[in-house]
Amino acid sequence: MCGAPLYPPGDIRVVEAMARQRGVDLMERAARAVHRWVETHFAAGASILVAAGPGNNGGDALLAACLLARSSFNVHILLPETPRQDEAIAAHRRACEAGLPLSATLPDGFPAPDLVIDGLFGIGLARPLDGRWAEVLRQLAALNAPVLALDAPSGLDAWTGKVLGPCLAADHTLTFLCHKPGLYTADGADFAGNVELANLDCPPEWFPAPAGALNAPAAHLLKRRANSHKGSHGTVVIEGGAPGMTGAALLAGRAALAAGAGKVHVRFLGPAPHVDPAAPELMLAGAEGAPPASAVLAVGPGLGPGDTATQRVELALETTLPLVLDADALNAIASNRELAARLVARASPTVITPHPAEAARLLGCGTGAVQDDRPAAVTALARRFGCHAVLKGSGTLIGRPDGFFLVNTSGGPALAAAGQGDVLTGLIAALIAQGMTVAQASALAVHCHGLAGDDYTREAGGPLGLTASMTVQRLGRVLNRLIG
Ligand SMILES: NC(=O)C1=CN([C@@H]2O[C@H](COP(=O)(O)OP(=O)(O)OC[C@H]3O[C@@H](n4cnc5c(N)ncnc54)[C@H](OP(=O)(O)O)[C@@H]3O)[C@@H](O)[C@H]2O)[C@@H](O)CC1
Numbered sequence: 001m002c003g004a005p006l007y008p009p010g011d012i013r014v015v016e017a018m019a020r021q022r023g024v025d026l027m028e029r030a031a032r033a034v035h036r037w038v039e040t041h042f043a044a045g046a047s048i049l050v051a052a053g054p055g056n057n058g059g060d061a062l063l064a065a066c067l068l069a070r071s072s073f074n075v076h077i078l079l080p081e082t083p084r085q086d087e088a089i090a091a092h093r094r095a096c097e098a099g100l101p102l103s104a105t106l107p108d109g110f111p112a113p114d115l116v117i118d119g120l121f122g123i124g125l126a127r128p129l130d131g132r133w134a135e136v137l138r139q140l141a142a143l144n145a146p147v148l149a150l151d152a153p154s155g156l157d158a159w160t161g162k163v164l165g166p167c168l169a170a171d172h173t174l175t176f177l178c179h180k181p182g183l184y185t186a187d188g189a190d191f192a193g194n195v196e197l198a199n200l201d202c203p204p205e206w207f208p209a210p211a212g213a214l215n216a217p218a219a220h221l222l223k224r225r226a227n228s229h230k231g232s233h234g235t236v237v238i239e240g241g242a243p244g245m246t247g248a249a250l251l252a253g254r255a256a257l258a259a260g261a262g263k264v265h266v267r268f269l270g271p272a273p274h275v276d277p278a279a280p281e282l283m284l285a286g287a288e289g290a291p292p293a294s295a296v297l298a299v300g301p302g303l304g305p306g307d308t309a310t311q312r313v314e315l316a317l318e319t320t321l322p323l324v325l326d327a328d329a330l331n332a333i334a335s336n337r338e339l340a341a342r343l344v345a346r347a348s349p350t351v352i353t354p355h356p357a358e359a360a361r362l363l364g365c366g367t368g369a370v371q372d373d374r375p376a377a378v379t380a381l382a383r384r385f386g387c388h389a390v391l392k393g394s395g396t397l398i399g400r401p402d403g404f405f406l407v408n409t410s411g412g413p414a415l416a417a418a419g420q421g422d423v424l425t426g427l428i429a430a431l432i433a434q435g436m437t438v439a440q441a442s443a444l445a446v447h448c449h450g451l452a453g454d455d456y457t458r459e460a461g462g463p464l465g466l467t468a469s470m471t472v473q474r475l476g477r478v479l480n481r482l483i484g
């Protein structure tokens with residue numbers, strides 16, 4: 001279920017120190033990885049502008065420049081500030097000894113190179129880039145050349161994915177040692193381009209326990225026996241659909257059907273439609289009385305505010321059913337301490353699926369604070385409420401109650417559309433109904449939902465036009481493909 005491990009900057013520094021103690025030169029290894037990457041993508045003789053910063057990110061770039069120049073690439077180094085750290089100082093010396101062309105500013109009329117290597121700032125970025133550095137980024141962007149970022153795009157916080165002031169957008173990022181969540185979540189997807197890892201051959205025993213991982217869920221648990229029937233594939237109950245928001249509950253129900261749930265009930269707070277013509281398989285009724293004894297319960301799509309909504313959430317929390325809480329169910333919990341306490345005390349499997357504004361209400365902070373540090377926010381949600389948390393948005397994160405989190409790498413702006421959250425809710429519920437744990441179902445649902453968006457974007461030539469209803473129609477195909 002977990003893919004490549006993620007380590008916070010402090011832990012990366014520990015590995016770095018361990019390598020130093022053992023006489024392993026990680027900067028040399030990083031430079032070789034850059035050299036290999038360039039050789040794979042460009043022919044000898046290609047012109048490469050290597051922008052090197054004052055720290056070890058710059059050191060990587062300077063050593064890579066030496067290797068590239070030796071392999072007949074046409075290298076020019078832009079070094080706005082003399083390096084201040086030992087390893088970077090040594091790398092600078094080597095570039096000078098090799099007689100590489102080097103300037104502190106970009107010469108007037110500098111022609112667009114075949115490639116810009118961004119080795120200005122990596123995980124050591126400590127504050128927004130301003131003044132001279134902002135101007136350097138502007139000049140590099142104005143060259144309109146492909147950009148390879150070393151470790152992380154300069155200006156992006158590699159852990160949170162937050163852009164700190166100006167940032168140089170990369171077409172590719174070659175990241176060192178381990179993946180970083182910030183390359184995928186928040187602003188990361190807009191600035192990092194295609195991400196590749198150069199692990200620098202560090203043995204796993206040098207690393208502490210990871211804080212998280214990339215999301216790489218398994219789908220084989222959904223494989224069906226020939227000798228099965230609808231009762232084998234679970235029951236989902238969706239509660240929501242207050243007056244004026246019928247569609248949200250229907251979308252969740254349709255998604256649950258499309259994802260393979262055996263039976264799906266949709267229970268409305270408003271008047272229940274007699275039939276859903278687009279999915280007549282759905283069983284529609286009013287949301288009255290206790291929820292059924294055996295099902296996966298999803299409460300929230302179109303639930304709306306008010307006493308009845310609060311009561312439905314309260315009843316849901318009282319059950320021992322696996323529970324998916326979304327949208328207004330989360331707003332009810334955020335505004336009612338007693339409901340929040342019941343969620344915390346709940347022992348049965350539970351997942352909450354807030355978007356950033358709902359997450360902010362649950363955490364009692366502003367949406368900006370959630371987006372400033374999405375890994376911290378998802379971890380706080382899962383820990384505080386003692387359940388699994390899916391923090392939606394670019395680079396959806398999935399938090400476990402013990403603080404471990406997954407970063408999803410599929411999906412994109414095609415999914416930034418009305419009703420997509422309802423689809424995800426129905427999808428998660430359907431996967432739990434088919435026997436997956438809440439953790440497995442959340443990870444697979446988020447991945448699958450993202451792939452449906454990616455498939456559409458590829459086929460349509462762009463992200464515009466994918467409706468939630470169209471996503472529902474794609475779920476079965478994506479899941480079958482993942483099951484293999
Ligand atoms: N970890 C590993 O295993 C490996 C790491 N490696 C590489 O090292 C990189 C990390 O190196 P790093 O720690 O020297 O940080 P880096 O990103 O070069 O920046 C620090 C410099 O920038 C400065 N500075 C910061 N913010 C600033 C701002 N806004 N505006 C202006 N200045 C600012 C800061 O100065 P100060 O904050 O003290 O003013 C300092 O001088 C990592 O990303 C990877 O590429 C590889 O060699 C292989 C293995």
Ligand SMILES: [K+]
Nearest residue numbers: 118121150152
């Ligand atoms: K960089």
